[in-house]
Amino acid sequence: MPSCIICHLNINENTDSFKSCKNLHLVHKTCLAEWLLHSQNCPLCSEPYPQSLIDQFKDYKDKKEEEKQAALNKKLQKESRKKMQQVADKILNLKLVESIEHLIKVEKFDEAIEKLLDIYNENSTDERDLNILYLLGKANYLKGRYDMAINFFFKLVKIRYNYPDGFLYLGKSYEKLGLKDKAQWAYDRISSPQD
Ligand SMILES: [Zn+2]
Ligand SMILES: [Zn+2]
Numbered sequence: 208m209p210s211c212i213i214c215h216l217n218i219n220e221n222t223d224s225f226k227s228c229k230n231l232h233l234v235h236k237t238c239l240a241e242w243l244l245h246s247q248n249c250p251l252c253s254e255p256y257p258q259s260l261i262d263q264f265k266d267y268k269d270k271k272e273e274e275k276q277a278a279l280n281k282k283l284q285k286e287s288r289k290k291m292q293q294v295a296d297k298i299l300n301l302k303l304v305e306s307i308e309h310l311i312k313v314e315k316f317d318e319a320i321e322k323l324l325d326i327y328n329e330n331s332t333d334e335r336d337l338n339i340l341y342l343l344g345k346a347n348y349l350k351g352r353y354d355m356a357i358n359f360f361f362k363l364v365k366i367r368y369n370y371p372d373g374f375l376y377l378g379k380s381y382e383k384l385g386l387k388d389k390a391q392w393a394y395d396r397i398s399s400p401q402d
Pocket of ligand 2: 228229232249250251253
């Protein structure tokens with residue numbers, strides 16, 4: 208029994224087959240339909256297929272291309288939704304941080320600290336979480352809890368050495384506790400973060 212030159216399975220010459228090219232290479236109708244999506248030449252001898260044959264599979268090709276386009280559009284939509292979500296999250300975060308900064312400004316330190324602890328992710332070293340650490344330190348400093356402030360500022364500068372405001376408030380907190388040497392150590396690191 209002859210076989211299809213594309214899938215190499217047996218082929219029945221009377222049904223669903225084509226002697227497709229000049230050299231009469233046999234293919235299944237379904238195999239040819241797939242092959243024509245990629246090439247218009249016979250896969251075995253590279254002879255071009257006649258246009259009349261290609262035209263018979265035009266509908267199939269159009270349908271496949273439509274499907275491909277639809278899948279692509281769906282993917283693009285999904286990506287743009289994701290991007291929009293990221294932007295929305297960022298704005299939400301900024302607003303949240305802004306509202307907490309306001310709480311600190313109007314001296315509602317406990318409320319600010321509570322909100323900060325709610326959104327703080329201690330496993331993250333994102334800009335957002337570093338800023339939260341800074342605000343946690345600052346709120347505690349202004350509240351007069353210098354020991355707590357030192358904890359937060361220390362954690363912050365351990366993650367990001369180049370955070371001058373972190374060292375500044377770390378120094379101020381030490382100073383409030385009368386630890387002048389340690390305060391100086393922190394101040395020294397504001398101006399020369401490469402040390
Ligand atoms: Zn086949
Ligand atoms: Zn051929």
